[in-house]
Amino acid sequence: MNELNFNINDTTFGIKGKxxxxxxxxxxxxxxxxxxxxxxxxxxxxxQNGYIEIPAMSIKKIYDKYGNYMKYFVKKGILERSPYSKVDHKCMGYRFTNDFMQQVQINGIILDEKSTIFDLINNEPIEENEEVVIPTKHTEVLNRLKADFDSVVIDLSHIDKVKVDKTYYIDAGKWFRNVISLNKWEKGGLHITFKFKSNRLYTNFTSLSSHYRKNNVIINGEKLNEFDISSSFPLMLALYAKQQYPDIVKDPDFIRYCTSLKTQSFYDDLKERLNITLNCDSSKQRKNSQNEDIRHRLLSKKAAKKLFQMYLNGDTKRTPYLEGYSNSFIREQFTLMYPELNRIIEEVKNSNQEIYFKLVEIETDFIFSTLEELYLEYPDIRILTCHDAIYVPKSFSERTNIIWAAKMQELYDQLPDEINDIKTILPEEDEGIDVFCVEKDFCTNTKNHPPLYGGWSKEDKIWWDEFIRDEDFDDL
Structure with a gap:
């Protein structure tokens, strides 16, 4: 267990007058x-609602006289407590209060060396003698990336606390997770991760959330700017379909699909289609994973993205659910919108292949070809990657955008559309779309799957855990 040093000193606490x-x-x-x-x-x-269930027997193993401390934490406003329920088989739940999160600081971390064998943050078993095959075409770029990675300075002086979307509440899980990840990277040694696997490069950088990549990772004394592929997986799907079935460019539905990618409206269009269907389906009662009635029927853009990923990467013979809707719902709607693309996806799945790998290979080839041009044009540039995004020091942003925009346009030019011109705009300095960072061989032990999964396949579990843990999937 990683042990954090909180800024709380020895004290006394009155219990029943003593x-x-x-x-x-x-x-x-x-x-x-x-x-x-x-x-x-x-x-x-x-x-549930920020509360994490803590079985008494588990915490007793940490310190058998924990009772007084838990009372102290609640009384001093460090933790909030939810009631237990024998009927529902629920343990006592605790969450950090927002007031405590506003002022808490970590004065150091004693990192558990076992986390080098089993990565706490990514829930990923690490094999000491694991053989990682690196394609020859990527060797030179990977060597350069490794040198850039080794030049990084980790800034632990101030680690921001970001808020849960559209609320005033600090995301405690995200903050603690990134604090641990940054400290692991800063300590180095056995805690360093840099490996190319499943057509993707995994590093300490990819384990961070986007905000912390751009604010706590320093290269050449500078913070970083991000360039990412908008709607990466839908775009890679279009490129894969065209490569395998060139005549699909004549299909009106495929042309409309590609147009939505170029105008960056794909997920908005999908959300609108799903919600139109839901409005016509209001008589049906839906329940969430806790068997509670769903009151808000219209889906958000985030939910539409999750449903699309369920459909794209999930097993057609299994039925995962989100907000009461299974992948059969999104598959049905996607089939109506883009029947030829659905046929291609189903064909890949029915041949016992994983479309994830096919799309990631196209994505990685694009990223690495872009890196080759950047290194050639600007020999002194230093770059970090996070799957479908690259990060460069801010002083290189304008120069990087010249090549990035041209390379993105090359991708778009391969696809048909209903418009005349697509412009790629440099992201504003302090903004950017977060990146979906997921290890493909991630957490496959089915006994750890929550009820939400409903018997998902290994492929489903791989990408879904990252979704529910973090919001960093906006670019997919």
Whole structure:
């Protein structure tokens, strides 16, 4: 277990009129236990409204006299507590209060060396003698990327606390997760990750959320700017379909699909189509994964993205659910919108192949060919990657955009459309779309799957855990 050093000193606390000693070393162990549960994908099924269930027997193993400390945490506004239920088989739940999250600072972390064998953040078993095959065409770029990666400086002086979307509440899980990841990278040694696997490069950088990549990773004394592929997986799907079936460019539905990609309206169009159907389906009662009635029937753009990923990467013979809707719902709607694309997707799946790998290979080839041009044109540039995005020091942003825009236009020019011109615009300095970072061989132990999965296949589990853990999938 990674042990965090919280900024809380030894003190005394009155319980039933008697003063009790509260020691910092036990505070650190107990709060760290809750943090480790909070950030670990294995336990996400027990998180409800921010509360993480803490079985008494589990926390007792950390410190057998935990009771007084838990009372202290609640009384001092460090934790909030939810009631347990024998009927529903629910343990006592705890969450960090927003007031505490506003002022908490971590004064250091004792990293568990076992996390080098089993990565806490990514829930990914690491094999010491694992053979990683690197395609010859990528060797030179990977060597250069490794040198750039080794030149990084990690800024731990101030780690921002980002808020949950459209709320005033700090995302405690995201903050603690990134604090641990940054400290692991800064410590180095066995905690360093740099490997090319499943057609993607995985590093300490890819384990961070987008905000922390751009604010706590320093190259040449500068923060970084991001360039990413908008709607990456839908775009790679279009390129794959054209490569395998050239005549599809004549299909009116495929042309409309490509137009939505070029105008960056794909997910908005999909959301609108799904919600039109839902409005016509209001008589049917839907329930969520906790068997509760769903009150808000219209889907958000984020939900539309998740449903598309369920459809694209999921097993057609299994039925995962999101907000009461299965992948059969999104498959039905996508088939009506883009029948030829659906036929291609189903063909790949029915041949026992994974379309994920096919799309990632196209994506990686594009990213690495772009890197080759950047390194050739600007020999002193340093670059980090996160799957379908590249990050460069801010002083290189304008120069990078010249090549990035041209390369993106080359992708778009391969596809038909209903418009005359598509312009690629440099993202504003402080903005950017977060990136979907997921290890393909990630957490395949089915006993850890929450009820939400409903018997998902290994492929479903791989990408879904990253979705529910973080919002970093906007570019897919």
């Amino acid at each position: 003063p009790k000693k509260i020691k910092a070393k036990h505070i650190n162990k107990l709060l760290s236990f809750i943090v480790n549960r909070l950030v670990h994908p294995k336990y996400e099924e027990s998180i």
